[in-house]
Amino acid sequence: MTKPLKIxxxxxxxxxxxxxLTWSKPKPLVSLAGKTVLDHVLDMFRTAPDFDSAExxxxxxxxxxxxxxxxxxxxxxxxxVDYPVQPEMKGQSDAFWQAREFLHGPMLMAFSDTxxxxxFSFLSDETADAIAWVKPVPDPxxxxxxEVNQDGWVTxxxxxxxxxxxxxxxxxxxxxxxxEQVISAIVEQKEQDISLKGEYYLADAINIMLARGxxxxxxxxxxxxxxxxxxxxxxTNRYLMDHGRDNxxxxxxxxxxxxxxxxxxxxxxxxxxxxxxxHLSIAEGAVIENSILKDAIIGPRSKITNCNLETSLLGxxxxxxxxxxxxNLGDDSWAER
Numbered sequence: 001m002t003k004p005l006k007i008x009x010x011x012x013x014x015x016x017x018x019x020x021l022t023w024s025k026p027k028p029l030v031s032l033a034g035k036t037v038l039d040h041v042l043d044m045f046r047t048a049p050d051f052d053s054a055e056x057x058x059x060x061x062x063x064x065x066x067x068x069x070x071x072x073x074x075x076x077x078x079x080x081v082d083y084p085v086q087p088e089m090k091g092q093s094d095a096f097w098q099a100r101e102f103l104h105g106p107m108l109m110a111f112s113d114t115x116x117x118x119x120f121s122f123l124s125d126e127t128a129d130a131i132a133w134v135k136p137v138p139d140p141x142x143x144x145x146x147e148v149n150q151d152g153w154v155t156x157x158x159x160x161x162x163x164x165x166x167x168x169x170x171x172x173x174x175x176x177x178x179x180e181q182v183i184s185a186i187v188e189q190k191e192q193d194i195s196l197k198g199e200y201y202l203a204d205a206i207n208i209m210l211a212r213g214x215x216x217x218x219x220x221x222x223x224x225x226x227x228x229x230x231x232x233x234x235x236t237n238r239y240l241m242d243h244g245r246d247n248x249x250x251x252x253x254x255x256x257x258x259x260x261x262x263x264x265x266x267x268x269x270x271x272x273x274x275x276x277x278x279h280l281s282i283a284e285g286a287v288i289e290n291s292i293l294k295d296a297i298i299g300p301r302s303k304i305t306n307c308n309l310e311t312s313l314l315g316x317x318x319x320x321x322x323x324x325x326x327x328n329l330g331d332d333s334w335a336e337r
Contacts, residue, residue, distance in 0.1 A: 003105030004080075005054045005123075006179060007045050010095040011038075011068065011112035012061035012086040017229045020330030021315050026064045028112045029071060030233065031283050031299045031315075033240035034247070034264035037227045038071070040115055040240070048108060049124035056081040057102045059095045062088075091199030093186045100186075103179035113228035114172040115236065116221045123175060130209070130216035132157070133173040135224045143169035144203055146218050154216040157203040170203075171224045185209045230313055230328055237297055238279045248277065260294070299331070 015027030022030065028038035035043075048054060060068055060083055069083050084099040092111075096103065108120065116133060132146050132154060140161060146168045147156045157170060176182055185208040186200070194204045210216060225239060226232040246262030251271070260277035266284040275292045282288060285301040296312040298304065304314070308324040315331040322337030329335065 005048060005050060006057055006103060006105065006107045007048065007054050008057040008059070008096070008099065008103070008107055008109040009038075009041060009112050010059040010086075010092060010109070012059055012089065012095055013112075014061065014063075014089070015228075018233065020328065020333075021230075021313060022330075024064075024331045025316070026061070026068055027228070029067060030227070031281065031297050032227060032233060033237050033245040033281050033297075034266065034283075036071070037113065037233075038068070039075075040227075041110060041112060042076075044110070044116060044118065045108065045120065047118075048120040054080075055102075057099050058083055059099050060085050062086075089199070091195065092202040093189055093200035093205045096182060096202070096205075097186050097190070097200075100183045103183060105179060107176045107179035107182070108174075109176075110173040113226060113232075115225035115227060116171055116173055117223035118173075118219070118221050126175070126177070128217045129177050129181075129214050130154075130206075131175040131219050132206075132216060133171045133221050134168040134218045135171055135221050136167045137169045138167070140167045140169050146170055148218060152217055154210060154218060156210060157206050159201070159203055168218060171221060173221075174202075174206075181209055181214065185212070233297070233313065234295065234311060237281055238295065241279050241281070251276075257288075 011028050015022030018027055018030060029036050032040060056079060058068055058081060062085060072081055082102045086095045086098045134146050142160060144157055144159045145161055145166050146154050147158060147166055149155050185205040188208050189200055189205045225236040227236050241262035245264050248259050248261035248263045251265055252259045255271055256273055257271050258275045263277040263280045265282045268284040269282045269286045272289045274288050277294055279295045280293050282298045283300040286298050287303045289305045291304050291307040294310045296309055298314050299316045301316060302314050302318040305321045307320055309327060312327040314329050317332050318329050319334045323335060
């Protein structure tokens with residue numbers, strides 16, 4: 001690659017499916033398996049060619065985008081990151097249009113709630129114009145799918161097909177050798193007003209590129225995780241715990257708690273006289289005392305006392321005392337028996 005790789009993450013949405021966690025923070029900063037969702041998304045790109053020289057483009061929304069910028073500046077101070085803003089929610093293509101001044105040369109992109117396990121190092125020798133990452137699914141009718149000809153080239157992207165013959169679901173991760181081609185297609189998409197309910201979808205822009213002769217192939221992923229809903233977030237948390245994010249060995253012999261792996265407990269958390277795990281994530285500064293917790297994500301600085309909780313999501317600075325069952329509480333919440 002002669003130009004720096006652009007890694008683009010659209011994150012302008014309001015995260016409505018993750019409320020109440022996203023009332024006071026953008027979706028990428030929600031806690032997940034010892035980190036934020038954003039950290040996990042960024043980690044999946046680390047195998048990209050010349051990753052240390054890559055330039056990031058985070059497409060922000062009109063609200064709470066400053067939190068993303070503050071977090072990135074603190075945790076990734078040496079990275080080159082640009083922060084274009086999408087002022088209105090007019091769809092994926094419009095998000096790229098708002099970022100057009102930063103999109104030049106090779107571009108790798110994923111949506112902010114999409115997590116895949118994939119090695120991107122092959123891109124240094126890639127000859128195709130573009131790649132769509134896909135995963136075969138039993139019933140593709142609720143996804144977008146890639147239609148592929150006998151030579152392996154993508155001929156069309158179809159949203160929510162009526163048939164199940166083609167099961168290659170598009171996972172929301174793409175590579176384009178020339179980002180300028182994407183912007184050019186979006187210009188035509190806007191001129192022709194190819195939209196749905198006022199939103200411009202990236203699949204339609206890609207179909208314009210395919211009609212122009214774009215050579216796009218597919219790359220199959222085995223693992224495709226979602227962090228866009230409460231249920232999906234907990235499911236992804238379980239998967240990550242089962243696949244390398246367990247740090248229970250650091251706690252089993254050094255606490256008065258019963259630790260049931262897998263768990264991810266931040267070194268700065270405090271845990272006392274509790275049964276913790278499995279599939280439990282406890283963030284920095286949290287305090288857990290005399291409680292039973294499993295299959296849950298506990299946000300930073302939350303305090304849980306005399307509780308029995310499972311399948312629960314607690315945001316930042318939550319205080320819960322004497323409760324049992326399932327909870328989903330946003331930041332700065334307080335609940336007691």
